[in-house]
Amino acid sequence: MHELGVVIGVVKKVIQVAESNQLQSVDTIVLQIGQLSSMIPTYIQTCYPAAVDGTMLEKTKLEIEILPANALCKACHQVFNIIENRSQCPHCDSDEWGLLSGKEFIIKEIIAQ
Amino acid sequence: MSIDTTPPPHLCKAGVNKPTDTRLLEQFLNKGKMMGTFKTLEIKESVFENNNIQADLLRDELKEEKVFLLNLMSSPGSGKTTTLVRTIETLKDEMNIGIMEADIDSDVDAHTIAQTGTRVIQLHTGGMCHLDADMTRQGLNGLNTDNLDLAILENVGNLVCPAEFDTGAAKNAMILSVPEGDDKPLKYPLMFSIVDVLLINKIDAIDFFDFDLDAVKQRARKLNPNITIIPISAKTGEGIAEWTDWLRKQAKAWNQT
Numbered sequence: 582m583h584e585l586g587v588v589i590g591v592v593k594k595v596i597q598v599a600e601s602n603q604l605q606s607v608d609t610i611v612l613q614i615g616q617l618s619s620m621i622p623t624y625i626q627t628c629y630p631a632a633v634d635g636t637m638l639e640k641t642k643l644e645i646e647i648l649p650a651n652a653l654c655k656a657c658h659q660v661f662n663i664i665e666n667r668s669q670c671p672h673c674d675s676d677e678w679g680l681l682s683g684k685e686f687i688i689k690e691i692i693a694q
Numbered sequence: 695m696s697i698d699t700t701p702p703p704h705l706c707k708a709g710v711n712k713p714t715d716t717r718l719l720e721q722f723l724n725k726g727k728m729m730g731t732f733k734t735l736e737i738k739e740s741v742f743e744n745n746n747i748q749a750d751l752l753r754d755e756l757k758e759e760k761v762f763l764l765n766l767m768s769s770p771g772s773g774k775t776t777t778l779v780r781t782i783e784t785l786k787d788e789m790n791i792g793i794m795e796a797d798i799d800s801d802v803d804a805h806t807i808a809q810t811g812t813r814v815i816q817l818h819t820g821g822m823c824h825l826d827a828d829m830t831r832q833g834l835n836g837l838n839t840d841n842l843d844l845a846i847l848e849n850v851g852n853l854v855c856p857a858e859f860d861t862g863a864a865k866n867a868m869i870l871s872v873p874e875g876d877d878k879p880l881k882y883p884l885m886f887s888i889v890d891v892l893l894i895n896k897i898d899a900i901d902f903f904d905f906d907l908d909a910v911k912q913r914a915r916k917l918n919p920n921i922t923i924i925p926i927s928a929k930t931g932e933g934i935a936e937w938t939d940w941l942r943k944q945a946k947a948w949n950q951t
Contacts, residue, residue, distance in 0.1 A: 584853050591741055598737060608732060619858050666742050688737045 583623040583692060587686070588632040595691055602693075609642045609692040616650040616664055617683035650683030745859055750828035752862030756839075762945035763834075765863035767885065769878075770851030772871040773895045775803045776844060776928040781938075782810045784938040789795040789945065794833040796825050796850050803848065812913045813837060824855035827862045846946055853882040864948050871895040876906045879913035887917040891924065891940060898927040 586663050591612070599607050622645045629643045651662045656675035658670050663683070740746075756763050768774050775795075782791055792813040795803040804816035815837045819825065825833070830847060839845060847855045847863060868889045870878055873896060880888045886892065892914055894907065909922050922940060926933030 583858075586822055586826075587741060590744065594737075594739065594741075594744070598735065604735075615861060616730060619855060686741045688739050690734050690736045690738070692732055692734050694732060 584620055587620060588628050590630075591688055592632045592638055594637060594688060598691065599637065599693065603609055606692045607638055607641045607691050607693045609644050610638070611644045611646065611689040611691070613646045613648050613685055613689045615648045615683040615685040615688040616662075617680075618686045620686050622647065633640065645688065648682050648685050650677040651681045653681055654678050675694040726789070726934070739906060741765055743857070745828075749860035752827050752831050752834075753864065756768045756834075756862070756864065757767070757948070759839060760949045761834075761839050761842050761845055762865075762948045763830075763847065763861075763863045764941070764944075765847045765849055765861045765866045766869070767828075767849045767856045767866065767889070768771060768851060768854040768869035768871075769853050769874060772851070772869045772874065773928045774848050774869055775781075775806050777893065777895060777926065778807060778848060779848060780928050780931065781809055781846075781941065782812050783828045784934060785844070785942065786810070786812065789892075789934075789944075790841050790843045792837045792839065792842045794830075794832070794837055794845065796829075796846045796848060798822075798850065813842070813896060819850055823850055823851055823852050824859050826859045830863075833897070841875050843949070844941070853878070853885045857882070857885040857888050867891045867893065869893045869895050870910070872897060872899050872903050872905045875903075881907055881916050886914045886921070889918070889921065890944075891922040891937075893933075893937060894923065894925040895928055897925040897931050897932060898930045899904040 591610070595607065596611055608663065612624070613623070614622055625645065626643060633641060649662050651660055652663045653660055654670040654673065654675055655677040657670060657673040659670065659672045662672050663678070663680070670678060675680050722910055730788050753763075758761050766778070767863070778793060780863065780923055782793075785791060793807045794817055795801075795807065796817040796819055799805060802814040804814050807814040815831055815833060817825070817829065817833045818838075826845065833847065834845065837845065845862060849861070866889045868885060868891075870892060872894065894910065902906065914921050914923060924933050924939055924940065928934070
């Protein structure tokens with residue numbers, strides 16, 4: 582369970598952005614999490630209230646967008662999702678591919694008043 | 695390690711990236727501009743990025759100080775501490791060594807290391823399953839790097855999370871022990887893909903287990919073509935000379951360039 586430490590890092594960063602932009606309050610934080618990231622979205626949501634407790638983000642909503650684990654097949658150059666296709670290209674059955682996305686853990690944006 | 699850019703929309707076709715309320719909002723709002731009472735501030739910052747920056751900073755400082763930091767990772771019970779004791783015995787007359795033992799609780803490993811007369815500090819992660827660059831820095835401060843040539847961080851026993859966080863080490867090493875099985879590169883690919891050297895420990899017990907050494911080498915090299923693989927036995931001393939040679943060479947190269 583490493584989500585809490587990471588979410589506390591997110592909260593610190595957002596507070597820093599909010600302060601430097603002189604925001605009174607933040608309505609929503611939007612995170613992007615890749616399917617191959619070691620961060621589990623439900624755990625992030627579960628520990629989020631603890632991370633914002635007593636901060637200016639106490640009432641801020643958390644929104645999570647999932648980014649797909651997509652790879653480019655080196656044989657047929659098609660894009661496919663490696664989780665859904667068990668790491669094998671569904672078009673030509675090759676298992677030689679390069680990862681395009683899926684490991685991200687990004688603070689995408691904040692929506693503020 | 696992580697890819698920081700959002701894939702272009704055409705790459706999302708196989709994916710699950712559903713439009714959200716935010717996406718809809720963006721169609722009407724220019725990012726960062728006021729519309730009604732709400733505005734969207736784009737941050738686009740990888741959360742791991744801050745750790746990566748801290749890790750690079752620490753690496754630069756250690757380079758300046760001529761301290762070679764090795765991050766040693768493995769699952770619990772693979773023989774990290776026993777391997778360290780062997781390593782210390784071999785190298786202690788030629789290098790000043792300091793050890794950081796990271797665990798969730800207890801100080802049994804630090805006691806074991808202290809018996810070799812080596813400088814050692816026990817770090818408690820308080821339930822955290824890995825160390826990041828900032829925690830490593832605190833550990834190094836506590837250990838005191840004055841006159842140290844080689845610092846070794848014994849990371850929390852775990853093949854998952856420590857692989858995700860750059861500690862600022864010059865090189866990363868992992869131990870896989872024979873009883874754990876030859877399928878581990880298949881199950882924990884990230885760990886095998888980020889380490890510079892893989893020690894296969896308890897090699898003296900290989901006859902008692904269904905462990906295919908060639909299969910492990912092949913699986914690890916598929917993930918990481920440049921990986922150095924050294925079979926060792928911390929108990930009998932087999933392979934320890936080759937391992938300490940590797941370490942000696944890496945530390946020398948680090949402290950020269």
